[in-house]
Amino acid sequence: MSIDTGALAQQMLAxxxxxxxxxxxDAESFASVEFKKIADTVASIEVMLHAGQINDQQAQLLFxxxxxxxxxxxxxxxxxxxxxxxEAINAALAVVRTVVNAxxxxxxxx
Amino acid sequence: xxxxxxxxxxxxxxxxxxIGDYDQSIDNGVSEVQQQAEVYFGKLKADPNTPYDPNFxxxxxxxxxxxxxxxxxxxxxxIIQKQIQELQGNLDRFQELDKITPRPVPIGVVTAAETAxxxxxxxxxxxxxxxxxxxxxxxxxxxx
Numbered sequence: 001m002s003i004d005t006g007a008l009a010q011q012m013l014a015x016x017x018x019x020x021x022x023x024x025x026d027a028e029s030f031a032s033v034e035f036k037k038i039a040d041t042v043a044s045i046e047v048m049l050h051a052g053q054i055n056d057q058q059a060q061l062l063f064x065x066x067x068x069x070x071x072x073x074x075x076x077x078x079x080x081x082x083x084x085x086x087e088a089i090n091a092a093l094a095v096v097r098t099v100v101n102a103x104x105x106x107x108x109x110x
Numbered sequence: 111x112x113x114x115x116x117x118x119x120x121x122x123x124x125x126x127x128x129i130g131d132y133d134q135s136i137d138n139g140v141s142e143v144q145q146q147a148e149v150y151f152g153k154l155k156a157d158p159n160t161p162y163d164p165n166f167x168x169x170x171x172x173x174x175x176x177x178x179x180x181x182x183x184x185x186x187x188x189i190i191q192k193q194i195q196e197l198q199g200n201l202d203r204f205q206e207l208d209k210i211t212p213r214p215v216p217i218g219v220v221t222a223a224e225t226a227x228x229x230x231x232x233x234x235x236x237x238x239x240x241x242x243x244x245x246x247x248x249x250x251x252x253x254x
Contacts, residue, residue: 030236034229041225044218053216061207062219065200065226072196072233079189079237082128083244089126 003103011099012092019091023084027077034073038066130186132242136194137235139177143197144231146170151224158214167205174198190234197230 042063049059097109146169153160178198181191204223211219 026240034232037225037229041222045222048216048218048222054211054219058207058211058219061203062222062226065203065223068196068200068203069226069229069233072193072230075189075193075196076233076237079129080240082189083240086126086128087244093125 003099008096008099011095015091015095016088019088020084023080023087027080027084030080031073031077035070038069038073042066127186129189129241130184132238132244133180133184133187133190135180136177136184136190137238137242139173139180140194140197140231140234140238143170143173143177144228146173147201147224147227151220154215154220155217158217158220160215161213162208167201170201171198174201190237193230193234193237197227197234200227200230 045054045059045062045066048054049056054062093109100109101107146166150163150166174194174197177194178191181187181194184190200223204227207219207223208215
């Protein structure tokens with residue numbers, strides 16, 4: 001029995017895509033909320049600076065803190081992306097297991 | 111081509127693994143750091159004349175050192191390791207800010223610092239939560 005690679009690829013894609021979409025929505029939702037908080041805070045730093053409540057040094061420290069927070073958010077998005085890739089590959093492998101094992105006549109994918 | 115790729119995956123252990131597993135010590139430790147920080151922010155907001163407290167920073171830095179060590183020894187943990195470094199960096203910046211800010215501390219300063227540190231913490235906890243509920247079971251679990 002030969003493998004229909006076109007059908008195999010379609011099955012793998014069908015298994016992987018929903019996983020990728022779910023993770024993308026989750027990451028977008030998280031980043032959107034966190035970046036809004038950071039943007040609001042950057043605006044408040046500017047207001048405090050112009051009102052003379054804080055000096056340049058204080059404003060710089062507060063701004064650097066927001067930059068660090070932004071890097072943390074992006075690192076989370078990177079981590080979620082790795083998880084998404086991990087799950088998508090594993091889902092794609094799982095759906096073709098039966099077909100592949102039947103074709104090669106031994107449990108290539110246990 | 112597909113078979114070659116599949117064979118490579120099988121040889122690699124059947125499942126893809128790009129990031130480390132959930133770690134309860136990191137999860138709990140980061141939450142404790144946030145609690146400690148929130149108590150200090152609360153004090154400053156309730157009484158803006160609260161003096162700079164070096165003991166708070168000594169305690170929180172000791173906790174952070176333990177977290178850094180833990181993240182450093184966990185396999186496939188470079189992302190959370192970097193996030194812990196970012197959190198430490200922001201605690202250091204806040205300490206400097208706390209030292210140089212005359213009393214009464216403007217509430218906006220506390221709130222801005224609190225937001226940044228909260229985002230640092232939430233970012234780590236979000237990723238840990240995703241690792242915890244990671245639905246990437248082995249092929250055997252998916253196809254028993």
